[in-house]
């Protein structure tokens with residue numbers, strides 16, 4: 001039985017993909033081999049020795065200690081693209097809310113009724129306070145043209161917006177998916193100076209922390225509306241509050257509220273709702289469970305954010321999965337141990353990513369436990385697993 005601990009509420013559509021005869025799943029499971037998580041913070045998690053993998057049902061992985069996991073031979077999986085449509089729809093909503101202060105307008109109507117006024121008698125006079133621009137023919141700047149940014153771009157084009165995108169690491173696949181009317185710029189300042197709306201769709205890392213700071217805001221068009229459904233830490237809150245105060249930024253619509261931000265009137269804050277649709281939760285859960293199972297049962301690494309990707313069809317009778325440091329000679333060191341035992345290698349794959357590498361070896365006959373122990377003791381080997389079929 002594999003033990004899987006859930007650290008957040010995970011859609012049953014995903015959880016039902018664990019066969020009950022093979023998996024024990026729940027939030028109280030002890031010493032898990034697999035962890036399923038959404039945004040729960042695992043940065044200080046002490047790994048129990050049996051922990052083999054962590055699957056993030058979602059895409060932001062700043063809540064997981066990726067380097068520490070890699071060093072311990074624990075792949076971390078995410079679910080690329082699985083919640084992109086949910087976020088895209090909320091970005092469109094955010095632009096509309098920020099343009100016409102829809103939350104303020106709704107609040108005002110309720111306040112009238114609550115104060116005893118007959119609402120129907122005041123709406124026509126009161127509505128002028130909520131006039132705001134249309135999206136049509138306005139310019140949208142998108143920072144990050146990945147799974148979310150690219151579909152926000154295409155949707156904004158279909159709404160009649162002029163779209164500028166910035167992504168220094170744009171993949172060929174994404175570039176091909178982009179509407180040909182999207183202007184991809186090499187200098188982010190080209191986007192800043194033109195955009196009436198700016199939305200960011202990048203991961204939060206050391207490099208993107210406070211990317212939207214006072215200098216970035218100073219390069220923007222006065223009255224810009226900024227949308228942040230990526231991560232709060234990408235924006236320097238103090239710089240944003242100053243810009244809201246001076247009118248440099250007309251509205252800041254964020255999925256990452258804090259009490260300081262909520263002191264400003266032109267902040268529209270949501271409780272991290274980007275991926276909170278049944279469709280997205282189901283997609284993410286299903287993908288996370290599938291990748292976790294594939295690793296636990298077959299050793300395949302798919303959608304990993306910290307270790308090399310590798311899948312291999314099953315062959316032979318036994319598979320050794322060896323996570324090791326990315327240093328010369330490892331393959332020879334490992335395979336020589338099988339030859340010594342007279343075991344034939346049916347298939348083999350080796351890939352590296354940064355400081356780490358992964359070798360999967362399918363064997364024609366079973367090797368003795370002493371050989372597996374020798375592999376485990378080989379210098380620079382981090383973790384060895386043996387799977388049999």
Ligand SMILES: NC(=O)c1ccc[n+]([C@@H]2O[C@H](COP(=O)([O-])OP(=O)(O)OC[C@H]3O[C@@H](n4cnc5c(N)ncnc54)[C@H](O)[C@@H]3O)[C@@H](O)[C@H]2O)c1
Nearest residue numbers: 060144145146147148167169201202203229230255274275
């Ligand atoms: N609010 C929510 O509920 C919610 C939901 C999903 C994702 N997110 C956030 O959105 C982020 C992006 O998700 P995604 O699925 O689009 O990821 P993705 O990996 O598909 O896209 C990220 C893109 O950012 C680009 N990029 C990296 N550094 C950049 C930089 N300095 N400037 C411009 N572009 C840069 C990458 O090349 C990539 O194309 C996630 O990391 C997460 O933090 C939030």
Ligand SMILES: O=C(O)[C@H](O)COP(=O)(O)O
Nearest residue numbers: 038039057058059060275
């Ligand atoms: O990074 C993500 O995938 C989103 O922020 C969604 O997070 P959640 O799964 O906690 O809603």
